[in-house]
Amino acid sequence: MPNLNQTNRARNVQLEPTTLQRISQSVADSDRAFRSGDFEISLRLINEAARLLPNDPGILLRRARLFEVLQQPDKASGDYAAVSAIPDLPEALRSQSAKRANLLNNSTP
Numbered sequence: 001m002p003n004l005n006q007t008n009r010a011r012n013v014q015l016e017p018t019t020l021q022r023i024s025q026s027v028a029d030s031d032r033a034f035r036s037g038d039f040e041i042s043l044r045l046i047n048e049a050a051r052l053l054p055n056d057p058g059i060l061l062r063r064a065r066l067f068e069v070l071q072q073p074d075k076a077s078g079d080y081a082a083v084s085a086i087p088d089l090p091e092a093l094r095s096q097s098a099k100r101a102n103l104l105n106n107s108t109p
Contacts, residue, residue, distance in 0.1 A: 015053070019052055022048075022052060023049045023052050023056075023059075026045045026046065026048045026049040026052075027046065027058070027062070030043075030045035030046040030049065030062065031062070033045060034062075034065075034066065039066060039069050039070055040070075042066055043063070043066045043067075043070065046059060046062050046063045047063070050063060055082070055086065057086055057089055057093065057097075060079045060080075060082050060083045061080075061083055061097070063079050064076045064077075064079035064080045064083070064097075064100070067079065068104070073104040073105075073107065076100075076104055077100075077101045077105050080097045080098070080100040080101035080104065081098070081101040083097035084098035084101060
């Protein structure tokens with residue numbers, strides 16, 4: 001997944017150091033909770049990061065995966081679609097995200 005600092009530099013996002021630290025800590029804690037199977041806690045933490053940095057592809061991809069695990073395909077698809085709409089990302093990442101969004105949209109009854 002894209003690194004927060006790399007992604008933000010590429011998109012010229014200016015964050016206070018304390019805000020960037022809070023985001024990084026929320027993402028790290030969310031990843032740890034995900035690996036432990038604490039998906040609801042992981043989602044709460046990644047939502048906090050998304051609130052502070054709403055269009056970060058790494059955060060959106062993590063949250064999309066959580067929504068898939070929590071069987072919320074509409075929300076997962078929305079986050080994948082949001083990633084695919086970010087203009088300055090590598091084409092492969094945008095394409096994979098768009099394909100995942102379409103797959104989820106087509107598998108929803």
